[in-house]
Amino acid sequence: MPDGTLGALGKASLGIGVCLVAAVAGIFVEYFCLRTASPVYCVCRAGDTSSLEESTRCLTIHLYMKVPLIAVHLIPFILMPFSMWVCQEHDSTLRSMGAKSPTQMVRGLSYIMVSIAGEVGWHVHQQWFYHEDFDILNCFFYVFNTLGATYWALGARNRDTETSSFDVFLMLCTPLTIIAYGYGAYATSQSMPGASKVPIYLIMTYQYVLLSWRLFKLLNGDIRVGLFPVCSIGVNLFFVFLLSMNQGNTFLNPLFHILHDAAGTEMGVLIITLLLWTHAKTFNRHAD
Numbered sequence: 001m002p003d004g005t006l007g008a009l010g011k012a013s014l015g016i017g018v019c020l021v022a023a024v025a026g027i028f029v030e031y032f033c034l035r036t037a038s039p040v041y042c043v044c045r046a047g048d049t050s051s052l053e054e055s056t057r058c059l060t061i062h063l064y065m066k067v068p069l070i071a072v073h074l075i076p077f078i079l080m081p082f083s084m085w086v087c088q089e090h091d092s093t094l095r096s097m098g099a100k101s102p103t104q105m106v107r108g109l110s111y112i113m114v115s116i117a118g119e120v121g122w123h124v125h126q127q128w129f130y131h132e133d134f135d136i137l138n139c140f141f142y143v144f145n146t147l148g149a150t151y152w153a154l155g156a157r158n159r160d161t162e163t164s165s166f167d168v169f170l171m172l173c174t175p176l177t178i179i180a181y182g183y184g185a186y187a188t189s190q191s192m193p194g195a196s197k198v199p200i201y202l203i204m205t206y207q208y209v210l211l212s213w214r215l216f217k218l219l220n221g222d223i224r225v226g227l228f229p230v231c232s233i234g235v236n237l238f239f240v241f242l243l244s245m246n247q248g249n250t251f252l253n254p255l256f257h258i259l260h261d262a263a264g265t266e267m268g269v270l271i272i273t274l275l276l277w278t279h280a281k282t283f284n285r286h287a288d
Helices: 003-033 054-058 063-074 074-088 091-097 104-127 137-155 168-189 199-219 223-245 252-287
Strands: 038-043 061-062
Touching: 054 061, 061 063, 063 074, 063 104, 063 252, 074 091, 074 104, 074 252, 091 104, 091 252, 104 137, 137 168, 137 199, 168 199, 199 223, 223 252
Parallel strands: none
Antiparallel strands: 038 061
């Protein structure tokens, strides 16, 4: 096995280990330190009914919904390293196909995986009952996710035919996300208008649209690349909207949460990973 592959596998294994330890530690604390005698886990605290956020904490999620919900959040710790391995294994091929830097694509995917570790911590804090609030771990998720998308899109840019003009705003996405999240958190604490994550969704939409376009050109105009933004943006935000409309429903809340990740983000990453893999192998066969 080539040294580059061994190095990529080593880094991926280290990333998996760190993220899994964080995720498992949170799950251990929840189920062995905070669990009740009932098969239904409740996050109710006495007197927590003064707001929508506090009232949703008094709702319960049945174990049969919580187990697949947790499993869906652990899938990225396998999927992301696989995507990293594909980019690293076919580094020279992707460069020959026009990619500016597959190494930056790997770095971007690693940051996205780190962001998901923060998301898991946030959901453990919520005891897996999704509520669209502002939390430091949720901020951690958005910061590293936008940082990862930035590196992924930078690496996928065609080094010969595409200018870097779009990269100017791309590089500002993470700082703008921090500002937008900070304002939303402050506005929420002060009961001010404008406390919303919509600006962050718009920033991420720009990133993933640009990334999709660059991957589309990298993969010779393969229309199947269109499934990546459909899942990662369209399906993802559709279920986020449904989640926001059903925050108090103990069945639909975890169901839409599962679909938001499985049919949205994870499906999009899986599709584009398989396309990169198959196109790289086809390119190598034709080169031989």
